[in-house]
Amino acid sequence: MSFFYLxxxxxxxxxxxxxxxxxxxxxxxxxxxxxxxxxxxYLLTTLxxxxxxxxxxxxxxxEEADFTAQFEPVSAIITIVxxxxxxxxxxxxxxACSGHSExxxxxxxxxxxxxxxILSFFFVSWIGCLKPEFNWVYMxxxxxxxxxxxxxxxxxxxxxxxxxxxxQNPDKRxxxxxxxxxxxxxxxxxxxxxxxxxFFIFGWVLLVLKFAVAYGLFITSKKIYQSFxxxxxxxxxx
Amino acid sequence: xxxLQRSQLLLCxxxxxxxxxxxxxxxxxxxxxxxxxxxEQVSTTTGKTFIRGTTSASVPSSQTKTxxxxxxxxxxIPTNLSQDSSTETETEEENPSNEQEEFVxxxxxxxxxxxxxxxxxxxxxxxxxxxxxxxxxxxxxRDLLTTKTQExxxxxxxxxxxxxxxxxKKLGEIESLLVEKEFRVPIYFINxxxxxxxxxxxxxxxxxxxxxxxxxxxxPGNKKKIKQVSSLEAWLPTDLDEEGKLKPTIIITANxxxxxxxxxxxxxxxxxxxxxxxxxxxxxxxTKLYNNPQTKGQYNLLFVLNSGSxxxxxxxxxxxxxxxxxxxxxxxLVLCLDSxxxxxxxxxxxxxxxxxxxxxxxxxxxxxxxxxxxFQSISKLFGIDTQIITxxxxxxxxxxxxxxxxxxxxxxxxxTISNFKSYNQTLRxxxxxxxxxxxxxxxxxxxxxxxxxxxxxxxxIYKQQQQSQLISIFENNYEPNNLVIQNINKMLLKYNRFSPxxxxxxxxxxxxxxxxKSFGLDTKIESKKISLKRETYYxxxxxxxxxxxxxxxxxxxxxxxxxxxAYLAILYYFLxxxxxxxxxxxxLINNRKKNN
Numbered sequence: 108m109s110f111f112y113l114x115x116x117x118x119x120x121x122x123x124x125x126x127x128x129x130x131x132x133x134x135x136x137x138x139x140x141x142x143x144x145x146x147x148x149y150l151l152t153t154l155x156x157x158x159x160x161x162x163x164x165x166x167x168x169x170e171e172a173d174f175t176a177q178f179e180p181v182s183a184i185i186t187i188v189x190x191x192x193x194x195x196x197x198x199x200x201x202x203a204c205s206g207h208s209e210x211x212x213x214x215x216x217x218x219x220x221x222x223x224x225i226l227s228f229f230f231v232s233w234i235g236c237l238k239p240e241f242n243w244v245y246m247x248x249x250x251x252x253x254x255x256x257x258x259x260x261x262x263x264x265x266x267x268x269x270x271x272x273x274x275q276n277p278d279k280r281x282x283x284x285x286x287x288x289x290x291x292x293x294x295x296x297x298x299x300x301x302x303x304x305x306f307f308i309f310g311w312v313l314l315v316l317k318f319a320v321a322y323g324l325f326i327t328s329k330k331i332y333q334s335f336x337x338x339x340x341x342x343x344x345x
Numbered sequence: 346x347x348x349l350q351r352s353q354l355l356l357c358x359x360x361x362x363x364x365x366x367x368x369x370x371x372x373x374x375x376x377x378x379x380x381x382x383x384x385e386q387v388s389t390t391t392g393k394t395f396i397r398g399t400t401s402a403s404v405p406s407s408q409t410k411t412x413x414x415x416x417x418x419x420x421x422i423p424t425n426l427s428q429d430s431s432t433e434t435e436t437e438e439e440n441p442s443n444e445q446e447e448f449v450x451x452x453x454x455x456x457x458x459x460x461x462x463x464x465x466x467x468x469x470x471x472x473x474x475x476x477x478x479x480x481x482x483x484x485x486x487r488d489l490l491t492t493k494t495q496e497x498x499x500x501x502x503x504x505x506x507x508x509x510x511x512x513x514k515k516l517g518e519i520e521s522l523l524v525e526k527e528f529r530v531p532i533y534f535i536n537x538x539x540x541x542x543x544x545x546x547x548x549x550x551x552x553x554x555x556x557x558x559x560x561x562x563x564x565p566g567n568k569k570k571i572k573q574v575s576s577l578e579a580w581l582p583t584d585l586d587e588e589g590k591l592k593p594t595i596i597i598t599a600n601x602x603x604x605x606x607x608x609x610x611x612x613x614x615x616x617x618x619x620x621x622x623x624x625x626x627x628x629x630x631x632t633k634l635y636n637n638p639q640t641k642g643q644y645n646l647l648f649v650l651n652s653g654s655x656x657x658x659x660x661x662x663x664x665x666x667x668x669x670x671x672x673x674x675x676x677x678l679v680l681c682l683d684s685x686x687x688x689x690x691x692x693x694x695x696x697x698x699x700x701x702x703x704x705x706x707x708x709x710x711x712x713x714x715x716x717x718x719x720f721q722s723i724s725k726l727f728g729i730d731t732q733i734i735t736x737x738x739x740x741x742x743x744x745x746x747x748x749x750x751x752x753x754x755x756x757x758x759x760x761t762i763s764n765f766k767s768y769n770q771t772l773r774x775x776x777x778x779x780x781x782x783x784x785x786x787x788x789x790x791x792x793x794x795x796x797x798x799x800x801x802x803x804x805x806i807y808k809q810q811q812q813s814q815l816i817s818i819f820e821n822n823y824e825p826n827n828l829v830i831q832n833i834n835k836m837l838l839k840y841n842r843f844s845p846x847x848x849x850x851x852x853x854x855x856x857x858x859x860x861x862k863s864f865g866l867d868t869k870i871e872s873k874k875i876s877l878k879r880e881t882y883y884x885x886x887x888x889x890x891x892x893x894x895x896x897x898x899x900x901x902x903x904x905x906x907x908x909x910x911a912y913l914a915i916l917y918y919f920l921x922x923x924x925x926x927x928x929x930x931x932x933l934i935n936n937r938k939k940n941n
Contacts, residue, residue, distance in 0.1 A: 111902040111905065112902040112906070115905050116909075119909050123913065126917050130917075130921050131920075241901075242895075246909075
């Protein structure tokens with residue numbers, strides 16, 4: 108039994124999103140509704156995705172923690188298309204909740220990524236950490252979920268901008284391209300994992316690479332959102 | 346209320362954790378392991394039971410410790426099996442026992458993992474009592490007698506180079522110790538290939554590759570004794586004489602059973618039982634000759650395979666007592682084939698052993714001395730030196746050194762061909778060395794000896810005069826086929842042939858019977874019941890399942906927790922900003938002071 112390891116993994120898995128959400132939405136109200144809608148949207152979107160994947164990809168059961176997963180182009184394309192449902196789910200959650208834009212964005216992102224962490228890693232980590240066998244994979248999953256939070260925040264920012272912006276805006280075409288990057292990135296990661304595994308680069312190095320990409324996405328998305336907000340504010344003043 | 350809720354939550358958490366821990370756990374690996382034999386012998390005079398081998402079957406989940414982790418205690422003591430006893434003084438004798446005790450204490454509560462040759466460095470009998478380690482796992486090296494292993498054996502003293510014979514002898518002593526003493530601690534064997542990625546045995550100073558927890562599940566099994574022995578006969582007759590009586594007969598015998606200190610590892614072919622393939626090939630060659638009326642011999646040939654060779658040739662004794670009297674009266678010679686491996690694969694088919702022809706003299710049976718001399722001269726033509734060894738049989742001594750002695754006691758002329766000079770050599774008694782590289786006995790040995798024996802028999806059968814040149818029967822169509830011999834040996838290597846556990850209808854026996862039948866020989870398997878005055882029982886739980894878990898120390902995991910908390914603190918500081926974080930900490934401290 109290793110309670111220490113279990114506490115460490117659960118702390119990283121659950122506390123980090125909470126810290127980020129609390130700091131980002133300090134002093135603002137209507138947080139609970141955005142969280143609630145985020146969770147419901149995630150659950151329904153995931154259910155629908157599972158049904159579609161089971162229909163079109165009945166043999167796909169790749170594990171995220173499996174760094175030696177095979178990369179198959181056809182299944183990757185189908186996964187990308189099905190993953191685009193995430194955008195729809197996110198959009199519906201943002202639309203349903205109320206409050207300031209930042210509350211809605213951070214609330215939905217936090218709820219979405221926390222729900223994903225709990226359903227994907229919480230129970231697995233709870234059982235795995237208490238085994239006599241020690242495995243770094245649970246800590247790597249927990250840190251990976253933190254990285255996914257960054258990515259989710261960036262993603263939600265982009266969805267917001269797409270929703271609230273106008274179609275005539277030439278930047279919007281670029282944003283669509285940018286949005287598609289979110290769907291392609293997981294498959295690109297899988298391909299890179301397969302390629303990197305041939306050079307025996309696993310685990311921690313891949314995590315660092317994922318963080319670098321996610322941080323890049325986060326910074327760029329935030330800039331796009333900030334420039335969009337500035338544009339909006341200027342229009343309102345005018 | 347809040348406190349109550351918190352304590353309830355904590356209780357739920359712990360209960361759930363306990364429940365989850367009861368769920369089956371997936372181990373790192375599951376491997377097969379082979380148990381040291383467990384036997385019981387009841388003395389007919391005193392009624393006392395002598396227990397030998399290991400009496401325990403299961404190893405509870407325990408941490409592992411390899412030999413190298415405790416080897417520092419053994420640096421200054423001479424080995425128990427060493428012959429250099431003259432240099433020991435009284436003070437040196439006291440220190441070794443303390444150091445050996447320290448060495449044993451080092452493994453307390455753990456599973457000791459020893460490479461096989463490390464057993465030469467200390468007295469294993471110190472572990473025989475329970476209460477020391479939880480179990481012993483002996484790792485069998487990939488190639489038991491390669492130079493790599495020799496490097497391990499001589500690592501402590503680089504100047505001494507131990508010869509292969511000395512290593513074999515020492516191994517024999519270890520094996521004798523393992524089967525003659527009672528060990529209350531479970532002892533299992535495992536192949537190096539299966540654990541080489543977990544434990545490193547190449548480098549003496551290698552660091553441990555990680556902590557492992559090991560658990561072995563094994564059953565003691567049922568008590569078994571030798572109830573029956575099976576003989577396989579193949580009869581190749583010639584025509585009857587003018588009076589309608591049987592012409593002279595030559596019996597060619599070999600044994601198919603083995604003995605090993607681990608019954609689950611008793612599929613080897615080095616200990617006096619690698620002549621089966623040779624015997625089968627001889628039967629094929631002579632069947633072919635006899636099928637041709639021009640080359641039909643004047644002798645009947647009886648090919649016999651027996652069991653119980655490691656139990657004082659029990660099978661042969663039973664068989665000879667049940668043979669038809671007419672056949673026995675027609676026997677002119679019994680040729681007993683023992684171990685016939687004389688070339689070495691490691692030394693690129695170099696001749697390493699002479700052949701030995703054993704026969705007994707004295708008494709009413711006198712073997713014609715020209716017979717062994719003829720064999721010797723034929724073997725010289727093959728470049729093999731055959732030494733003739735004669736031994737007088739003591740009637741009071743029940744021990745059978747070589748198989749021919751049984752026939753001699755039945756007043757039959759018999760000789761044994763073997764590459765062993767003495768009956769009690771380590772390899773001949775049945776050893777783990779039988780499993781050398783898991784391979785077939787040297788192919789060149791088998792073919793050469795088959796041709797040699799065939800030439801010898803043909804001289805008798807066709808009554809040719811002694812010639813200085815080889816008879817050219819056994820070439821071209823009649824050349825011994827190595828494939829036949831190798832296939833028979835490969836087939837036998839798949840089966841454990843530990844005699845106490847053999848049944849009447851063993852698959853390999855049926856396969857051999859079919860092989861003889863396919864040559865056109867009249868074949869039968871006969872099983873005879875055994876009841877011995879002095880019973881030895883063997884327990885049938887010969888294998889176990891080893892599960893291995895990788896563990897880290899508690900301290901390490903506590904360190905991981907501290908690092909995770911530090912990560913959270915740093916992240917909070919980074920996101921919140923320096924000033925805000927300091928303000929919040931100050932507020933928290935002030936609030937606590939107010940509460941107090």
